[in-house]
Amino acid sequence: MANIKSAKKRILVAEKKNARNKAAKSKVKTYVKKVEAAIEANDKAAAQAALVEATSVIDKATKKGIYHKNTSARKISRLNKAVNKLA
Numbered sequence: 001m002a003n004i005k006s007a008k009k010r011i012l013v014a015e016k017k018n019a020r021n022k023a024a025k026s027k028v029k030t031y032v033k034k035v036e037a038a039i040e041a042n043d044k045a046a047a048q049a050a051l052v053e054a055t056s057v058i059d060k061a062t063k064k065g066i067y068h069k070n071t072s073a074r075k076i077s078r079l080n081k082a083v084n085k086l087a
Helices: 005-040 044-063 069-085
Strands: none
Touching (some): 005 044, 005 069
16 A cells, blocks of 8 residues: 555545446447347347447446547447348
8 A cells, every 4th residue: 555645545536446347338239238138039120229228328437537439339330240140
């Protein structure tokens, strides 16, 4: 543990940010799994509805700086492509 007050504070702040980022990433993964589950079930309507929600959650995480914009664009693109493949 650090001895200097500012270093102690930085440790606490880093832990808070880490927890917040972890929660946001977990939320993104949950919504992506919902889309993938709908794709597995060949349910295009449910997949499209889940895709809209997942896109929104990914964009919010990007806006907060949790994901790089290219990473989020790649994730959204892959989900879109998978949903569009459904007949």
